[in-house]
Amino acid sequence: MNKQNTVRVISFCLAAVLTAAGFALKSRKELKSYKLEIQNNYSRSLDELSGSVNSIALALNKAQYMTSAKQISGLAAELLTEAENAKNALSQLPGGSGELTVLNRFLSQVGNYAMSVSKSLIAGGEINDEYSGNIEALKEAAKKISETVKDSNISYNNPKKWAEEIDKKLDGAVDKDSLAGSLDMLEDSLNDYPTLVYDGPYSDHILEKEPLMLKNAEKVSEADAMLKAAEITGLTKDSLNFEEKTGGKIPCYRFSGDNVNACISVSGGYPVYMRKSRKIGDYVLEYRQALDKAKRYLEKMGMNSFCETYYFTDEGVCVISFAYLDGQTVCYTDLVKVGVAMDNGEIMLLESSGYLTNHTDRAFETPAIPTADAAKALSSKLEIRETALALIPTRGGGETRCYEFVCTAEDGQEILVYINAVTGAEEDVLILLKSDGGTLAK
Known part of the structure; x- marks a missing residue:
């Protein structure tokens, strides 16, 4: 073989090797991308399953204190929705060695059983020991499922765990420490869950509502809305920028500034939303101090006659819900939320869409029953x-x-x-x- 042919053969061989290496590299990248996509899908499905099962457990906890057909009907609608969401999420996760028959039966029956009881009450039936026992059994089953899913959700908040799960699934193995193994063990622990008889599904709908306070309210200009935005943020109008005019149930002028957003209703010029964002330092305030600052803020905004209801603190901001107080009646329909920074008392949040949607002049009569x-x-x-x-x-x-x-x-x-x-x-x-x-x- 002459020198020219030798060079040609070596070149072809090198090209073949590089091509093969390229395909191998591409395959590895595609496999890695595929695994990452599966991991993300698994993680999202487990989060959805956890949320739905927790909602089911909470609803069943309420059920033991309900005595009317109307309330149990509403409960059944909630349970049906959450159970369907849970089944969809469960179907996206790597299963165990069995078909999870009992778990799926629980999710199928939990809402429909509540509806069958509601129909019985409407027909003149009464809450009896059988119902109480069945609700207790459902509650205990939901508790077991919730705890298992919660533990799995904590364990699988790690991409490496999902990678191991995928490898085991590809190998056809079911490790007792894997999610599939946990679901198998859960299935075994639910063997004492009773078979329930029910009549059929129940559906519910919620009507959308036009904001009552905006009816017949005069429209305000962008300039006037800017002044209101400056007032609720505590900034000057020069430090705010007009962003857009939004639509929806409450059309708004939206403004922004340095780490702050504010929305003012086009009709009436009411503050709808305000939120600031910054890193919160060490807590200095207690709840009562935060409550006092929130009340003073509402009074300054001209929003009087509110009483505090519930609160929670998240990432250094205490968010307090206020309900309008109409005489002696607390109007939970007319809600306003105020968020207070726990490091210096700065107002970080205002939400008033509930108040704008529902508040109106009411004429309450003396209750008909004592x-x-x-x-x-x-x-x-x-x-x-x-x-x-x-x-x-x-x-x-x-x-x-x-x-x-x-x-x-x-x-x-x-x-x-x-x-x-x-x-x-x-x-x-x-x-x-x-x-x-x-x-x-x-």
Whole structure:
């Protein structure tokens, strides 16, 4: 072979090697990208499963204190939605060695069983020991599922764990420490979950509502809105920039500045939203001090007659919910939120869309039934601590005036029960969730 042919052969061989190496590198990159996509999908699905199962567990906790067909119907609609979300999320995760029959049966039955009980009550039936026992069994099953998913969610907040899971799935192995293994063990632990009989699905809808305070309100100019934005942010108008005019249920002028955004309604020139962003330093204020600053801020904005309801602290900002106080009635429909920085008391957040949407002049009449009669509708498992009048939103987008009973359950939980002040019907049941970060009702 002459020198020219030798060079040609070597060149061809080198090209072939480089081409093969290129394909190998491309394949590795594609495999890495594919694995990353699967990891992200798994992580998102596990988050969704965790959120839905937690909502189911909370709803079943409320169910044991409900006594009316209306409330149980609403509960069933909530359970059906969350169960469907949970099933969809579960189907996207790597399964165990079995088909998770009991787990899927639980998710299929939990909402429909509540609806069947509601229909029975409407037909004249009563809450009995069988119902209480079934709700308790459902609650315990939901608790087991929630704890397993929660532990998995913590464990799998790490890309390496998902990579290991994918490799095991490709190998066809089911490790007891993997998510698939955890689901298998969960399936075994649910063997005592009862089979429930139910009639069928229930669906619900929520009506959209036009903001009442904006009806017939005069439109304001961009310049006037700028002045209001400067007022609620505590800045000068020269430090704010007009960004856009937004649409939606509450059309707004939107302004921005250095780490701040503010929205002012086109109709009426009301403050709709304001948020500042910065790093919060060490906590200096206590809740009562933050509450005082929030109240003073609302008064300065001309928003009087509000009382504080619940609060939570997140990333150094204490967000306090205020409800409009109409005489002796707390209007939970007319809500405003104020966020206070816990390092220096700066107002970081204002949200008033709930107030703008629902507030109107109301003429409340004397309740048709006395407090003592309303209290008879409560579960025997609850001990009444406080009573007040409250206006609460309904599932259909309306509102109803109720007696608000603050109660203590047998296990020490704080429960809020709302009894219609006209009909005596149970309208809603909420559980107070208390932590170091605040108090919320769900």
